[in-house]
Amino acid sequence: MTDKSLQIDHQMNIKIVKEKLIKGIIYFSVFLTFGIVLWILLHIVFNGVIKSGNIDIIGNESILPMIMNTFYIVLLAVSISTPIGIWTAIYLNEYAKDNKLVHLIRFAIQSLAGIPSIIFGLFGMIVFVVGLNLKWSILAGALTLSIMILPIIIKTTEEALKSVPLSIREGSMALGASKVKTIKGVVIPSALPGIIISVILSIGRIVGETAAIYLTAGMVPRAAVSPLDSGRTLSVHLYLLAKEGISFEKAYFTATILVVFILCINLISNRLAKKFSEKLKAN
Amino acid sequence: MKKSNWQEKLNEKLYLISALISIALILSITLFIFIKGVPAIKEIGIKNFVLGTKWKAGDGQYGILPMIVGSIYVTIGACLVGVPIGLFTAIYLSEMANKKTADFLRKVVELLAGIPSVVFGFFGLVSIVPLIDKFFGGGGNSLFASSIILGIMILPTIISISEASIRAVPKEYREGSLALGSTHIDSTFKVILPSAKSGILASIVLALGRAIGETMAVILVSGNTPLIPHSIFDRVRTLTSNIAIEMGYAYGLHQGALFATGVILFVFIMIINGVFLVFNRKAGELNDR
CATH class of the missing domain: 1.20.5 (Single alpha-helices involved in coiled-coils or other helix-helix interfaces)
Structure with a gap:
């Protein structure tokens, strides 16, 4: 060589x-x-x-109140945010033209999605807790979180609306239905699984959120009765247990419940997404 | 006919108004944070506030330089941990894995994205912090621990956006490179990755935003001492933790100083978001080609 x-x-x-x-x-x-x-x-x-x-699950140390408070905030925040989010998505996908205003709306949504939760917490404190004098309460927490989940609902719903084929809209219009009737009667029902996914995703976000809730809903470890009561959610509970190092047993248990919940949410939204795409293919 | 026309208009207005709410929200968030924070900055003096190295609320000393430096260090640390792992995983997903493996791994990454930040913090506190203490001493609550936890937390952002931008590179690029005799790895690193650069950079910038804005996970593992760290095993406090830890009991100028900390954080986020939009637009243009 x-x-x-x-x-x-x-x-x-x-x-x-x-x-x-x-x-x-x-x-x-x-x-x-x-x-x-x-x-x-x-x-x-x-x-x-x-x-x-080792934990007394039903007695004094029960985390049931935290679960109920979490549920309370989820319910309120989702009911405030879902309609606004869906209407925004409808505007962006069905009406919006390529003009400055629409660019500005999209920019605003993108910016909202990029703001850290602690800033939402500060905003909620200034406006809802102090400004509207709601004090540390479930309602103040829910209002703050409804802003945080708005970008998720808008984005996911818009994707769902986008994936509804044009032929479905045209078919409905050809039968004489107006634009709004077409949207309400045909487009929304076809996009419903996607819209449900958007709600499920935002539930996951709320359940996992800590910083913003901590600054707005407070940390009273009792089940809130009125929306004006303060109430500690599961994730705030985990934070306090971990921070103060009182009981890692309880912290592990709370974390497990959070993780299992997130697993379920993932499973459900994956299932739905699969069904949705199959249904659209069939169309 | 007339009635339905009127309903059409009303609905359209309803949709438009909803869409405008997002603009109103982002404006009022910006406005309120600045209105609450700026007077405190003025009272403390911008130089004393931003460049002051002592934060002692009891003595009326409000210098947040340690927190600014802390936030920057922690964010850089998170990127050092998360970017290589995430980028290589994205390369595997888009270039090497078969469809089944890729689908499964993507679900795993999605799961990681869904884990609440407080759970990451708790996990770091009970497993990463003791490990660091065991091997390096010093208690474990440190810049190092925060970097690892945040590095893990930004993985999903890096992986999913980088993967999408690598996938968006036209097939012809790879085929051309392979036809010229380069190997698969060669084409990936010398042709595909440079073409996907904007998207990859966008993913990193977005991850920067996540890391600098994260609060609860950092509080639990960073130690929270308001001093400029000199080693990666020193305790560190970030801008976000500064707000979250003290807001519960602060009043007067102290509270103002915390809102002012929010203003500084907000400025950082706006810069990062601006850079992200630039990269994202570039990536979008590339994908449209």
């Missing part, structure tokens, strides 16, 4: 080793991503289940 071919051989070898190394790094990264998720979920749920035996 000549010197030159040896050199080329050598270069090829370096190249092959280099490519193997890069592939190795890629596989390692995937393993890390996957491993981290598994580690977090197993660690929380495993400890949560094991240590829950």
Whole structure:
């Protein structure tokens, strides 16, 4: 063999080793991503289940009030935000033209989605807690969160509306239905699974939210009766337990409930999304 | 006929007004945060506030430089942890994985995105912090712990947006590169990734925003000492934690200083969002081609 071919051989070898190394790094990264998720979920749920035996689930230490408060805030925030979100999505997808105002609306929605929750918390404190004198209450928390989930509802609903085929709209209009009748009678029903997904996603966001609720709904560990009562949600409860280090057993248990809830939400929205895309394909 | 026409108009107005609410909200959020924060900045003095290194609410000293530096360090740390792992995972998902594996992994990433931030914080507190304490000492609550937890939290953002932008690179680019005799890895790193650059940068900028805005997870693992950290094992306090920790009992100028901290955070977020929009537009133009 000549010197030159040896050199080329050598270069090829370096190249092959280099490519193997890069592939190795890629596989390692995937393993890390996957491993981290598994580690977090197993660690929380495993400890949560094991240590829950020591907790008096029904008595004084019950987390039932926190679950009820969370539910209360979810219900209020979703009922405030869903109609506004859907109407906005309808405007953007069915009416909007490519003009300055529409660009501004889209910019506003995008900006809302990028604001950190602690800023929403500050805003809620200034306007709802102090300004409207709602004090630390379920209602102040729900109003704040309804702003936070608005971008999610608008975006997901708009995607759903977009995926409704034009032929469906044209068919309805050809039968003499007006635009609004077409939207209400044909477009919305076809996009309903997507709209439901948007609500489910925002429920997940509310249940997991801490900073904004902490500053607006307060931390009274009792089930709120009136929307003007202060009430601690599950995630605020977990935060306080972890921060004060009072009981990691209870913290694990609360975290487990949160994680299981998020798992369910993921499962349901995935199922719905699958059904939705199958239905659209059938159309 | 006339009645239905009137209803049409009314509905259209309703949709428009709803859409305008988003504009009103973003304007009033900006306005109220500044109205509440700016007077305190004036009273403290902008130089003393932004460049002051001492935060002692009891003595009326409100310098937030440690928190600004803390937020920046923590965000950089999160990127050092999250960007390589996320980017390589995105490359795997878009270039190497078969459809089934990719679908499964995407679901896993979605799951990661759904985990509440307080759960990340709690997980960090009970598993990452003790590990750091065991191997490096110093208690574990540190800049390092915050970087790891935030690095994990920004993974979904990096992975999903980078993957989408890598996928958006036209097939012909890869085919051309392969036809010229380069290997799969070569084409990926020298042709595909440079073409997807804007989208990848957009994902990183968006992740920066997430990291700098995160509150509860950071509070639980960072130690929260309002001093400029000198090593990655030092305790650190971010702008967000500063607000969340003290807002519960603050009043008067102290409360004003916390709103003012919000103003500084808001400015950071606006800059980051602006940069994101620029990259995102570039990525969009590329995809439209």
